[in-house]
Amino acid sequence: MKISINGKETVIAENPERTVDSLLEELDVSQRLYVTVELNGEILDRPEYETTPVNEGDVIEFLYFMGGGA
Amino acid sequence: MDEQQIERYSRHIILKEVGGKGQQKLFDGRVLIIGAGGLGAPIALYLAAAGVGTIGIADADDVDLSNLQRQVIHFTPDIGKPKVESAREKMEAINPDVKVVTYQEWISAANINRIIADYDFIIDGTDNFAAKFLINDACVLAGKPYSHGGILQFDGQTITVKPKESACYRCIFPEPPPKDAIPTCSQAGVIGVLPGVIGTIQATEAIKFLLGKGDLLTDRLLTYSALRIKFREVPLKRRATCPVCGDNPTITEAKDELDALTVCDLKER
Numbered sequence: 118m119k120i121s122i123n124g125k126e127t128v129i130a131e132n133p134e135r136t137v138d139s140l141l142e143e144l145d146v147s148q149r150l151y152v153t154v155e156l157n158g159e160i161l162d163r164p165e166y167e168t169t170p171v172n173e174g175d176v177i178e179f180l181y182f183m184g185g186g187a
Numbered sequence: 188m189d190e191q192q193i194e195r196y197s198r199h200i201i202l203k204e205v206g207g208k209g210q211q212k213l214f215d216g217r218v219l220i221i222g223a224g225g226l227g228a229p230i231a232l233y234l235a236a237a238g239v240g241t242i243g244i245a246d247a248d249d250v251d252l253s254n255l256q257r258q259v260i261h262f263t264p265d266i267g268k269p270k271v272e273s274a275r276e277k278m279e280a281i282n283p284d285v286k287v288v289t290y291q292e293w294i295s296a297a298n299i300n301r302i303i304a305d306y307d308f309i310i311d312g313t314d315n316f317a318a319k320f321l322i323n324d325a326c327v328l329a330g331k332p333y334s335h336g337g338i339l340q341f342d343g344q345t346i347t348v349k350p351k352e353s354a355c356y357r358c359i360f361p362e363p364p365p366k367d368a369i370p371t372c373s374q375a376g377v378i379g380v381l382p383g384v385i386g387t388i389q390a391t392e393a394i395k396f397l398l399g400k401g402d403l404l405t406d407r408l409l410t411y412s413a414l415r416i417k418f419r420e421v422p423l424k425r426r427a428t429c430p431v432c433g434d435n436p437t438i439t440e441a442k443d444e445l446d447a448l449t450v451c452d453l454k455e456r
Contacts, residue, residue, distance in 0.1 A: 123419070151360075160358065160359065160424075180359055180421065182316070183339050184319065184337060184339070185225070185337060186224060186226045186311070186314040187222060187224030187225050
């Protein structure tokens with residue numbers, strides 16, 4: 118199925134069990150324990166990662182910590 | 188404005204969005220830059236050149252040789268000098284009209300409210316999460332609009348926050364990552380031109396805010412990849428569960444994030 122990740126169309130295998138949390142693991146997303154996930158325009162609270170399914174056509178943004186400035 | 192000033196700001200004054208009135212707004216404007224490093228350098232230079240009347244700059248550090256690859260406000264003979272003094276000299280040399288106020292101290296919960304109180308707009312040019320969260324909290328609680336900026340390696344991001352009106356930093360990141368969870372910047376590196384891009388956008392926001400023109404970078408996180416020259420905007424919304432600007436805030440006064448005092452953390456790729 119197709120989803121959008123950080124603006125890129127991405128094809129992932131069908132998996133009705135998949136949650137946002139398992140997607141992070143599946144894609145080996147960096148900063149996995151700290152990344153913020155926005156799903157279809159709404160930022161998820163971290164406890165929701167494990168309970169939120171990923172559906173065809175979802176628009177997902179991974180937002181990363183960037184702490185530099187000096 | 189005297190004749191010299193009319194000439195100095197002539198390229199501003201001929202812009203219909205600025206004009207004499209807008210230039211006067213910049214003169215009357217008060218902007219605080221926290222951090223006189225990579226981001227702070229271009230911000231301080233451009234705001235001084237633009238004629239922002241009062242510019243505060245806060246940093247406790249001295250200029251180091253390893254800063255000069257990107258912190259373009261500091262020159263080789265400045266090594267060892269307090270960064271705020273080095274910055275002040277350049278800002279005043281660019282534009283003697285500008286009043287520069289220096290704060291040679293690290294910001295903390297103990298001093299931030301006093302320091303931001305005198306300013307219309309705050310710019311975060313710091314290099315650590317403790318400071319970034321503290322600035323967000325203090326600005327949101329004091330109702331001070333501010334620009335967040337973060338850089339690392341070849342990537343940067345920035346957002347402008349209008350407290351209680353637009354998404355704040357904690358709407359995106361409710362709490363800092365644990366200390367040492369993520370490697371540091373001195374290990375990870377940063378391409379020298381990157382803070383020039385992000386800092387200049389932050390300075391643009393301050394100027395637009397003072398002018399009251401255009402659309403601020405609110406409710407959207409701008410991300411920039413220098414390796415690919417790609418800008419992206421991620422639309423954001425305020426979050427009802429935000430610990431500082433949400434419906435039931437748990438943070439009601441500025442506090443130090445003691446678990447996040449690692450300098451300049453890494454976005455692993």
